[in-house]
Amino acid sequence: MHVAPPSTTLVQDHVALAEIELCxxxxxxxxxxxxxxxxxxxxxxxxxxxxxxxxxxxQD
Known part of the structure; x- marks a missing residue:
């Protein structure tokens, strides 16, 4: 099993966070x-x- 280093697990999906906020x-x-x-x-x-x-x- 390969485990990603901690630095790559902190990447955030900004689209998902925006969707959660809207919900x-x-x-x-x-x-x-x-x-x-x-x-x-x-x-x-x-x-x-x-x-x-x-x-x-x-716009007028």
Whole structure:
């Protein structure tokens, strides 16, 4: 069995960390929500999603 040296095991996957952070934000929002589910608009707000229409409106 080959074991990698400690220095290579400290490499972080920044994409995975960002995904974990976004999931955490969704969990927090869901736990604070009044209803059973988050609306698509609320999910977009939590994830900071900008719709194409909104993005075009801001460019003017």
């Amino acid at each position: 955490g934000e969704l969990i927090i929002a869901a736990s604070a929500a009044d209803g059973e589910r988050l609306s698509p608009a609320r999910i977009d707000e939590v994830l900071k999603v900008v719709t194409e229409r909104a993005a075009l409106g801001r």
